[in-house]
Amino acid sequence: MAIILFDDNARNTLLPLTFTRPVADLRIGILTIAEKWGKHMAREFSFYTEEYLQAKFPMVIESDNFFINGSVCPDENLVAIISELQTGEAIVLDDVLIAVRLNMADAKSFSPDIYLSGALKYDSKVTRIQYPEHIFRNNDDELRKDFALLTNGRTSATISSTNTIIGDAFFAEEGAQAECCTFSAVNGPIYLANDTEVWEGTNIRGPFALCEYSQLKMGTKVYGATTIGPYCRIGGEVNNAVVWGYSNKGHEGYLGNAVVGEWCNLGADTNNSNLKNNYSTVKLWDYTTKGYRDTGLQFCGLIMADHAKSGINTMFNTGTVVGVNANVFGGGYPSTHIPDFAWGGSSGFEEYAYNKAMETTARVFARREHRTFNEAEQNILKTVFELTRDL
Template sequence: MTITLFDDSARDSLLPLTFTRPVARLRVGILTIAEKWAKRLDSDVAFLTVAYLQEKFPYHHDPVSLFINGSVCPDEYLVEAISKLETGEALYASDLLLAARGATAESGIPVIDLEGFKLISYARDFSRIMHPEHIFMQNEEEILRDFELVTSGRTSASLSSTNTVLGDQIFVEEGVEAECSTFNTLKGPIYLGRNSGVWEGSMVRGAFALCEGAQLKMGTRIYSKTTIGPYCRIGGEINNAVIMGYSSKGHDGYLGNSVIGEWCNLGADTNNSNLKNNYASVKLWDYANDRYRDTGLQFCGLIMGDHSKCSVNTMFNTGTVVGVSSNVFGAGFPQHFVPDFSWYEIGNNAEYRLDKAIETTERVFARREKELDTVERGIFAAIFDLTKHYRNIKTKL
């Protein structure tokens, strides 16, 4: 059986992170939401998402398909309730559809036909990712769940004796290379993914996840509630942040209470503020409503969409949102919202031409022995068109 993870209204409230992926492909904890469901239900996954993403993330129709809300993270009680659904039944929490078995839907239109379905109420609490800040807010809880899910019944590989480990909540996959570093698991578990690396002098405090092929450079300082996604290269100081994958923050600088997409690059000594000087709650740009939204959080840093970059010594204000495929550089603080496909010099925002953005991405992909295919190009073009109205452009680069 293949389960179908569908997008709902959370897709819009999670932009810019969901311009380039279905909601269930967001990483929170060790795994993506899709990987969590696949592992718990021992099933393949498909996606019901917007039309321009559907070819990259295919929809698989099955007459007895199990549809699951892609913004919801599984736990043992929710998995049990969904597993018990019969064909023609749908599970709801108040007015939120959690899951349905045997429904129908049209590819590229994330709307599910539930006419005639029996509605079943779910009363327990559950975790749902609805806004970008929820990713770092819920990351510790999801690391704990994923750690148990991924390591249960398995034996950890060993670490070199040059390292110091406090406590015993550490799991090391095959191929990990780590030397002369400190791992503190007294406050939470530490997971080191396959073929990941921790270079000399790094200090890591759990809960923490270092995913497959990722690296911590020499002297990196990692605080709790942090996830470094696959094939990232990271240095400096990071606290309660999630970096999705294939991104680089290779040098000193602080990143806190933040979410960074894939294929991003933060220049040397990039720093973000995560606390306002007046200690007031932080507002973030909300794509769904075209305005700033009060998060109610005192600590909230940087949200950066896929393929965006910033120059050396960039300083991000508290609660900054950078869209997809933007470049940020220059002296001073950028504005709190840098639109998608911006070539943003402090005080001067120009449009980053689509052809130039694609050229750069081709070079970035080539460094990782990947190819920017026609599907990816189509996604770039769709996002470029969808975000035109955010760019108040006078010149083009």
């Protein structure tokens, strides 16, 4: 039995975050959406996604296949209903295909649109990630759900007595290290994955997750609901942010109501605004309309796609969207739409030369011995470069 997470039109409204991954590879809570489904259904998973992503995110078809919408986060009720689907049956919510069960022959010709007619109606609420801001907005609920999923029936490892833990919803995996820190789980759970490090003087308020091999530097201040993905190094002040993995914010500076992709680096004293001076709602650049979309949110900070970088003292205005492999530097506020493969700052941008960008990316990968900047990774970035040259 195979679980296949498929992309629908949410893939386009989630750009630029989904230029480099399927929708179900988005991290929200502790796990990615795909990892959530895999654990709930106790099965391996694969992806139905854009052709240029398939070398890294292949689809695996078996004789029995559950195609599940990659923008939908699982819950116990939804998992139970999907598990009971018979071959050929589908469920929809408001004309959105949630899931369909298919044999091998039908799976090979799968397309989301053809299963809307005659599908079963699902009438309960689901958490669906359609826009970038949905990630930090829903992170509180997903942190709590993932914490319960990962810690059910288990006992936390013991951490040093030099720490102060307030509340009961605290869990540390084996190998997690912390000294002289404060963990307040009164407002939400706190999860420290294996081989994480929380350095002296750090204060954390849940809900919060620190994923494997990541570090919080000395004196870091973290407010919920925040997730730090694997292999990150974080310092300064962080509030309601999701940092996916392999990214660094190693120095002072504020990051709030934000999503930061993989392989990003925020230079020392990089700050983002998350509230406009006139307290009006925040608009974000939308790739589907090539214009600004009103989020309806008063608090909305930075959306940064994979491989983007900011120089020292960079200031991001409220509701800034930074594209894939953009390199931002210099004084003043850059525009709130920073294109993919852009090079520059408040005085303007030029195209970040592809070969130069790849040289930098190769050096960044080389810092992680277990990751290789292979042909699949290179081809994804080359395709994104070509797709976005005229945007």
